[in-house]
Each structure stands twice: as C-alpha cells, then as structure tokens.
Amino acid sequence: MVSIKISVEKRADGYVAYPLGLNGAVVGEGASYDEALADVRSAIELHIEAFGADALDAESAVLEAFGADALDAESAVLGAFGADALDAESAVLEAFGADALDAESAVLEAFGAETTPAG
Numbered sequence: 001m002v003s004i005k006i007s008v009e010k011r012a013d014g015y016v017a018y019p020l021g022l023n024g025a026v027v028g029e030g031a032s033y034d035e036a037l038a039d040v041r042s043a044i045e046l047h048i049e050a051f052g053a054d055a056l057d058a059e060s061a062v063l064e065a066f067g068a069d070a071l072d073a074e075s076a077v078l079g080a081f082g083a084d085a086l087d088a089e090s091a092v093l094e095a096f097g098a099d100a101l102d103a104e105s106a107v108l109e110a111f112g113a114e115t116t117p118a119g
Helices: 033-055 073-081 088-096 103-111
Strands: 005-011 014-020 028-030
Touching: 005 033, 014 033, 028 033
Parallel strands: none
Antiparallel strands: 005 014, 014 028
C-alpha cells in the first residue's frame, strides 16, 4: 500500500490541499480543513483511476513533510535588493528619471503633442 502525504494550507478565503509525490496536478479546496482534505482525497482517487500506476511518483516518494515559517517578504526583499527596493517610486526614478512617473509627459515625449486621450 502506498501512503500519500497531503499538504493543507490555510488561506484568507479557505483551505487548499494537495498531495505530495504524485505526478500531475491534483488540488482540493474547501471552506474548512476537513472539506479541503475530503476534496483532495476524492481528487487523488480520480487521478489514480484515470492515470493508474503512472500517477504515482515512486522514485521520489515523500517520506515525511515539515512546515516552517519563511522570512517575511519585506525582510527577504531588503536582504536581496537593499532598502530602496521597497520604494517603487524611488526605483523608477533611479532607473528612468523624474519624468518617468508622469505618464502624460512620457506619452507626449514618445508620441508628440498631437496624441489625444482615448474615449
């Protein structure tokens, strides 16, 4: 008998569950943990019925799964790109100059004064 590990994620709009170690994309969802788990179990059964033994990824069977908190996104961006990376306006100004934030000026510069707004 093959044991399939299932990862369940809590999100703002409900729960998402997916199996680890299956070939292909199989996902379940629900308003609760139990609903998502039941949905993904049903999806796994249908997936195995449809694809047979090819659905199982025997070479990379998941023995154990762990959850861990990652770095918060702001810290990760700061670490990779520096303090200015979180300030989009500063990044645009640095890359393209002061006029880059003024869309009308950019359009006029690119296409001339004869350009009129759509609509």
